[in-house]
Amino acid sequence: DAGVTQSPTHLIKTRGQQVTLRCSPKSGHDTVSWYQQALGQGPQFIFQYYEEEERQRGNFPDRFSGHQFPNYSSELNVNALLLGDSALYLCASSFSVRATEAFFGQGTRLTVV
Amino acid sequence: GDSVTQMEGPVTLSEEAFLTINCTYTATGYPSLFWYVQYPGEGLQLLLKATKADDKGSNKGFEATYRKETTSFHLEKGSVQVSDSAVYFCALSPLTSGYSTLTFGKGTMLLVSP
Numbered sequence: 001d002a003g004v005t006q007s008p009t010h011l012i013k014t015r016g017q018q019v020t021l022r023c024s025p026k027s028g029h030d031t032v033s034w035y036q037q038a039l040g041q042g043p044q045f046i047f048q049y050y051e052e053e054e055r056q057r058g059n060f061p062d063r064f065s066g067h068q069f070p071n072y073s074s075e076l077n078v079n080a081l082l083l084g085d086s087a088l089y090l091c092a093s094s095f096s097v098r099a100t101e102a103f104f105g106q107g108t109r110l111t112v113v
Numbered sequence: 114g115d116s117v118t119q120m121e122g123p124v125t126l127s128e129e130a131f132l133t134i135n136c137t138y139t140a141t142g143y144p145s146l147f148w149y150v151q152y153p154g155e156g157l158q159l160l161l162k163a164t165k166a167d168d169k170g171s172n173k174g175f176e177a178t179y180r181k182e183t184t185s186f187h188l189e190k191g192s193v194q195v196s197d198s199a200v201y202f203c204a205l206s207p208l209t210s211g212y213s214t215l216t217f218g219k220g221t222m223l224l225v226s227p
Contacts, residue, residue: 042217100145100206104157
């Protein structure tokens with residue numbers, strides 16, 4: 001059983017550019033959440049998708065947006081990249097929007113130069 | 114808002130030593146509590162969890178007890194191994210919001226030497 005898969009693994013972008021990160025949830029899971037983990041810090045919640053809609057959002061600017069597809073996979077888009085957006089972006093899936101247990105992918109390491 | 118505070122690392126131990134990593138939390142209501150582990154270059158893996166007061170979560174020799182009176186969820190292991198070297202995150206998920214999201218501490222690095 002494949003777990004949560006994310007692509008790409010690593011990415012280097014220039015300030016001002018836009019980036020799209022992708023996530024496929026664990027089989028049987030319908031809820032996807034995204035987290036940003038800066039170096040040496042704990043993950044920070046960005047937003048959560050369920051039934052193709054954003055259900056919860058953390059304290060992140062509108063430059064961060066997302067999408068969920070009918071097959072439950074998800075994308076995270078970041079516009080107008082800043083140096084401070086450099087981080088590990090983690091996708092987590094759960095079998096229900098109310099499930100307390102989440103399974104994480106390996107993450108996408110984004111470097112903004 | 115909700116928050117989690119962990120002891121700062123790194124925690125450096127010799128193999129077979131006893132481990133404690135302290136975690137306290139602030140939250141409205143009674144959240145579920147978790148410990149996640151992150152090995153170098155990898156994502157997060159759920160280590161253990163507890164969903165109500167006095168519950169004890171355990172896995173792979175690690176244990177943590179949900180203490181409502183002290184708002185704590187300290188991680189313990191009786192005898193650590195070199196392979197336990199990783200970063201450990203304490204996290205909470207509120208039950209009252211209707212949606213499950215995680216609030217993490219900053220993490221505690223554990224280094225175990227042979």
